[in-house]
Amino acid sequence: MEKLNSTDNSYICEYCFIVNNISEAQFFINRFNLKLKKKYNLFPIFSNENKNIWLAINQDTISSTVTPIYLNNCANANEQTTWIFFSFSFLSNLNSPHFTIIDEIINSSTQNKLYPSVSCLKKFKRKNAFSNEQKFQNQERITLKNIYEIYKTLEKLVNKALIFVTTLSIPEKYELSDIDNKTIKSEQNKYITEIMNLSDEMKITIFPFSYALNFYKKIEEEFKFSVYEQNVLKNLLKHFNPNDLKQNLIFIKKLKNGKLVINYLKQKLL
Amino acid sequence: MINTIYVENEIKDNSRTLSILSKFKRSRIIYINKYSEIFNKKTQSFRLQKKDPLLILAKKHNNFVLKAPEGFGIGASKNYYFSHMYNCIYDCKYCFLQGLYSSANYLVFVNYEDFLTQIKNLITINKGKSITFFSGYDCDSLAMEKVTSFAEFFLKNYLENKKITYEFRTKSLQINPFLKNRPSENIVIAYSLLPNDLAQKFDVKAPSINLRIKSLKQLTLLGWQIGLRFDPLIYNNNWKISYKELIRTIFDQINTNYLHSVSFGSLRFPKQIFNTISNMYPGDELFAHNFEKRANVYSYKDEVENEMISYCKNLIYKKVKKDVQIFTCTPY
Numbered sequence: 001m002e003k004l005n006s007t008d009n010s011y012i013c014e015y016c017f018i019v020n021n022i023s024e025a026q027f028f029i030n031r032f033n034l035k036l037k038k039k040y041n042l043f044p045i046f047s048n049e050n051k052n053i054w055l056a057i058n059q060d061t062i063s064s065t066v067t068p069i070y071l072n073n074c075a076n077a078n079e080q081t082t083w084i085f086f087s088f089s090f091l092s093n094l095n096s097p098h099f100t101i102i103d104e105i106i107n108s109s110t111q112n113k114l115y116p117s118v119s120c121l122k123k124f125k126r127k128n129a130f131s132n133e134q135k136f137q138n139q140e141r142i143t144l145k146n147i148y149e150i151y152k153t154l155e156k157l158v159n160k161a162l163i164f165v166t167t168l169s170i171p172e173k174y175e176l177s178d179i180d181n182k183t184i185k186s187e188q189n190k191y192i193t194e195i196m197n198l199s200d201e202m203k204i205t206i207f208p209f210s211y212a213l214n215f216y217k218k219i220e221e222e223f224k225f226s227v228y229e230q231n232v233l234k235n236l237l238k239h240f241n242p243n244d245l246k247q248n249l250i251f252i253k254k255l256k257n258g259k260l261v262i263n264y265l266k267q268k269l270l
Numbered sequence: 271m272i273n274t275i276y277v278e279n280e281i282k283d284n285s286r287t288l289s290i291l292s293k294f295k296r297s298r299i300i301y302i303n304k305y306s307e308i309f310n311k312k313t314q315s316f317r318l319q320k321k322d323p324l325l326i327l328a329k330k331h332n333n334f335v336l337k338a339p340e341g342f343g344i345g346a347s348k349n350y351y352f353s354h355m356y357n358c359i360y361d362c363k364y365c366f367l368q369g370l371y372s373s374a375n376y377l378v379f380v381n382y383e384d385f386l387t388q389i390k391n392l393i394t395i396n397k398g399k400s401i402t403f404f405s406g407y408d409c410d411s412l413a414m415e416k417v418t419s420f421a422e423f424f425l426k427n428y429l430e431n432k433k434i435t436y437e438f439r440t441k442s443l444q445i446n447p448f449l450k451n452r453p454s455e456n457i458v459i460a461y462s463l464l465p466n467d468l469a470q471k472f473d474v475k476a477p478s479i480n481l482r483i484k485s486l487k488q489l490t491l492l493g494w495q496i497g498l499r500f501d502p503l504i505y506n507n508n509w510k511i512s513y514k515e516l517i518r519t520i521f522d523q524i525n526t527n528y529l530h531s532v533s534f535g536s537l538r539f540p541k542q543i544f545n546t547i548s549n550m551y552p553g554d555e556l557f558a559h560n561f562e563k564r565a566n567v568y569s570y571k572d573e574v575e576n577e578m579i580s581y582c583k584n585l586i587y588k589k590v591k592k593d594v595q596i597f598t599c600t601p602y
Contacts, residue, residue, distance in 0.1 A: 103274070103298070103300065104300050113302070113303075113307075115276070115300065115302065115307060115308055117314070118273075118274050118324065119315070119318050119319050119321070119322050120318065120321060120322050122273050122322060126274075126298060128300075155311070155313065156313070158313065159313050159314070159315060160311060160313050160314055161314065161315050161318050161319075202315075202318055205315065205317050205318045205321065206315040206317065206318050208317075208549070208550065208551070208552050209549055209552050212552050212553070238552055238553070239552065239553040239558075240552065240553040241551070241552055241553045241554065242552075244553065269553075
């Protein structure tokens with residue numbers, strides 16, 4: 001997924017993760033090879049080398065509403081960025097780790113509620129979560145630190161469907177130091193990967209035009225076009241639906257030059 | 271299968287709410303204060319929600335019955351519409367609801383009695399005047415009947431009055447409430463119709479044209495009045511052949527003695543809605559033909575519109591008795 005009309009020196013942020021502590025961040029740091037970006041000093045901010053995956057760790061000393069805004073700015077996130085909040089929760093009524101998507105967030109002190117999108121999340125187990133300033137362990141209900149404030153801010157910034165509030169609920173006998181446990185790691189890996197893939201599919205539906213234009217970059221990598229031809233190509237691509245383009249791309253890449261690409265696309269539109 | 275149902279706290283114990291919920295035993299139920307917390311949020315994707323819509327049960331507090339837009343009518347001096355539901359289980363590409371709402375979730379207002387009360391009030395206020403009340407403007411009036419039982423409720427409780435017509439506009443085959451009741455001269459069940467080839471492309475998830483015609487036939491056999499709504503009329507290279515075939519098929523099967531009215535309206539969108547919907551379908555044939563902007567409405571060129579309407583009207587005139595009412599919906 002690429003940001004449209006981006007200049008060559010700008011990078012494209014595809015995924016932003018928010019966690020509450022370094023233990024929760026560790027899985028993401030290892031999996032995506034994230035490095036601490038020292039120039040951002042308000043929060044610990046990490047990104048991978050391509051700068052398409054970013055992570056922020058919430059800080060107790062700073063209001064949680066600042067975290068999504070700060071990460072949004074540092075990561076140069078856009079409307080097509082997927083946001084995943086992840087936290088561990090410790091439950092007294094569990095025997096094994098359970099991954100859950102949160103569809104109702106209840107502010108513990110005010111009882112106000114927020115409702116994250118549940119579009120296309122049929123296959124995931126869903127529950128509500130209470131938002132507290134402190135994290136409580138050994139609860140019978142899911143409690144996520146400061147999620148109310150974080151979600152409320154995020155909801156205003158990006159498309160609701162691309163915000164995922166997730167938790168891996170762990171039996172109370174476990175502690176944060178146990179999260180290196182193989183089972184927990186594999187659960188985290190399985191579900192986070194599923195959500196990332198799902199969000200990519202969702203973006204095709206949410207931003208159909210953007211995806212059509214995204215093919216422009218792929219074609220431009222293969223062929224030389226004059227400025228005039230570039231504009232013709234962009235306009236032609238807008239008339240295709242993304243699925244048709246996907247099917248045609250393999251054939252297009254086999255063509256000899258840019259002119260033939262344009263003629264081929266024109267013919268397809270007839 | 272609807273996997274999540276949001277229910278307003280105010281109506282959580284309402285018998286109709288409980289009846290609807292009993293039809294979704296495996297769904298997750300989330301109680302909310304106001305439907306607007308879910309339905310009205312701007313940062314939502316209509317197209318995405320259409321893939322996996324949810325149900326919201328709510329109470330409507332005002333505006334139960336509204337004046338129908340100018341040019342929308344079947345001969346009465348006053349035209350009103352009412353919607354017990356917003357959004358639709360079908361996914362017609364030209365549907366204006368896609369540009370009207372930010373959410374594609376089904377919103378059902380369970381206080382049906384309040385709709386009838388306002389209808390009765392309007393009949394009293396407009397005493398002696400002919401009025402048509404349309405159902406099926408913000409939703410298909412019958413498509414969710416198995417869940418809502420709205421038509422069933424309406425047929426038991428509506429006010430009979432010679433001057434009043436109630437139209438149920440639909441593409442649905444859920445006509446059981448009508449089959450179970452005696453026909454009424456006040457009620458018209460009107461079907462939106464497209465030629466088969468166009469319906470296959472644009473009436474996504476809606477019943478086939480042949481099945482819609484079969485329902486029309488069933489209704490006329492029992493003596494219910496029916497309406498034929500060729501709205502929108504959609505242009506393509508074969509439109510003359512397609513519409514001729516459609517009209518022939520319909521009139522071969524239905525009993526025209528029970529044909530209340532026929533109406534035509536060409537494909538048209540308010541400007542904002544046109545922009546939103548055409549962006550949802552890049553490269554789609556529906557938007558490939560030249561649209562013209564007139565009075566903030568996008569539609570086909572004048573001459574195309576006029577030719578389509580007069581061609582179809584002539585076909586109808588050849589098939590029906592002279593007293594059948596034929597109308598054109600004008601957006602301008």
